[in-house]
Amino acid sequence: MKILSAADIYKWEQATLISQNISSVELMERAAEALFQAIQQYVGERQASFVILCGFGNNGGDGLALGRMLHMAGHIVRIHLLEHTSYSAENEINQQRLHEMDISISSLSPESILEFPAKSILIDALFGYGLARPLDDRWKPLLYQINTASNPVLSIDIPSGLFADKPTPIEAPIIQAHLTYTFACAKLSLLFPKYASFTSNFQILDIGLEKNIENTLSTPYEYLQKEDVQLLIRPLQKFSHKGTFGHAYMVGGRYGSIGAAILASKAALKTGCGLITAYIPACGYTILQGAFPEAQVETDPLDTHISMFPKQITDYDAIGMGMGMGTHPDTEIALRQLFERLKLMPSIPHLLFDADAINILAKNPDWHVLIPPNSILTPHPKELERLIGLWTDDFEKIAKVRDWCRRYQQIVVIKGANTAIVLPNEMVHFNSTGNPGMATGGSGDVLSGIITSLLAQGHTPADAALLGVYLHGLAGDIAATTIHERSITATDIIAHLSSAWQHLQNPYL
Ligand SMILES: NC(=O)C1=CN([C@@H]2O[C@H](COP(=O)(O)OP(=O)(O)OC[C@H]3O[C@@H](n4cnc5c(N)ncnc54)[C@H](O)[C@@H]3O)[C@@H](O)[C@H]2O)[C@@H](O)CC1
Ligand SMILES: Nc1ncnc2c1ncn2[C@@H]1O[C@H](COP(=O)(O)OP(=O)(O)O)[C@@H](O)[C@H]1O
Ligand SMILES: [K+]
Structure with a gap:
């Protein structure tokens, strides 16, 4: 609308x-x-x-x-x-x-x-x-x-x-x-x-x-509702196999916040990608494998934080990175090297940058031109402020983000109530789902997992951002029908993703 x-x-x-x-x-x-x-x-x-x-x-x-x-x-x-x-x-x-x-x-x-x-x-x-x-x-x-x-x-x-x-x-x-x-x-x-x-x-x-x-x-402004996102859903095919649904690579976690990688990875799988591999510091190996048997895990040589990205990172369908990752100088250098590598490749996986990946980008404005076009950035308001600077009011905030997206040809998802998805063509879609109960630790990690999963499944970055944001909010809204908003956790949002898919595909709801 x-x-x-x-x-x-x-x-x-x-x-x-x-x-x-x-x-x-x-x-x-x-x-x-x-x-x-x-x-x-x-x-x-x-x-x-x-x-x-x-x-x-x-x-x-x-x-x-x-x-x-x-x-x-x-x-x-x-x-x-x-x-x-x-x-x-x-x-x-x-x-x-x-x-x-x-x-x-x-x-x-x-x-x-x-x-x-x-x-x-x-x-x-x-x-x-x-x-x-x-x-x-x-x-x-x-x-x-x-x-x-x-x-x-x-x-x-x-x-x-x-x-x-x-x-x-x-x-x-x-x-x-x-x-x-x-x-x-x-x-x-x-x-x-x-x-x-x-x-x-x-x-x-x-x-x-x-x-x-x-x-x-x-x-340039749209209000994203059920009938808009229903058009973006693809029917499942009878002869599909796990390879059909894509392989997502979730990069994040550090000593003390391995949970962020678990949440993002689980959310990705529950959103429908065929396979997920989590890339985390070595300290998280047992935690992740124990918490989440469906995940494949690769670990960094270091125990506490990410210090390099493996060669095979570019073999995946989509990469989501930054959740609980930290901004250690080693991680920062690794990201810079990854950008240099991506620049030389004819085709690369779709990318999503969240949390500390955005904080690293905010610290290095000269890297913005290196972010592959059509990547998705999912900042919360504080991360956005670090990335684009202060704004005087929300109208100016949206104008600044539109300008940023056009200049760098990126997609920015401004999280919060009525999350705004800003596209490289400067269109702004405000989400209609979600509730204050979703303002809870790890909820953003879940969103990153959902969108990365949709990217891995072959959705265009714009469609993945729109569908993912709507689905995330809808899962939160369905959770709120049985769980008090004060008690909703990120895990509850993941648990209601299946109902969100059902709701979205049911014309009578
Ligand atoms: N035009 C239509 O066909 C329809 C209009 N509708 C209603 O009409 C509304 C708009 O009506 P109007 O255009 O008459 O405007 P409003 O009813 O919003 O009020 C405008 C009046 O207030 C005065 N005014 C504006 N700012 C002022 C200020 N700071 N201090 C003092 N006075 C001020 C204006 O000079 C004008 O006389 C909509 O919001 C909606 O509620 C609905 O009935 C639907 C159909
Ligand atoms: N008041 C709200 N209404 C709807 N959604 C919200 C509200 N507050 C936060 N959210 C959603 O919850 C998520 C929070 O993300 P974020 O702040 O990154 O959390 P974390 O870093 O703990 O994972 C975002 O998707 C945001 O849109
Ligand atoms: K009024």
């Missing part, structure tokens, strides 16, 4: 009105109906109480129309509307519809002192994507009351005060939504960690905007 700018969503809506021969009030009614259905699901069977705070534009119009529907369904509804010199036409029509039904509308100003009945749900319909500048300090008292209330806050389209597609100063007044119902497509600012305290969770509501018009709108 595309992630569009506010301007493009407006274009999409306007073109839909023409193409479907409907009025903008009819489209607003459709949006309110979608909101109503979602909120009915949110409250369940019970009668609920709502306080709806409406602005003077179309976001406010959505709030007014929703208020009417909730009232008609028997809920207790209080509607407040911002006093203003003029209202959008759709907003006025919905005010009129409420008057006709004798549903009262109280006036609201930035100075209003509000009382929210206990257990009522607050609906934020003050500003949507039409926000033209950050809200000024005049709005602080009103937004402060909403943000400090103990009631749940549901935002319509976007938390009021937040821009959809450009940086918002976080000291400006912004609604802290518990859940945002956003129309038609995800918005960039709903995906960025900097705004997490305002955006929390979101749900996309389909309001029937024309698909073929969306296809004409170009954007």
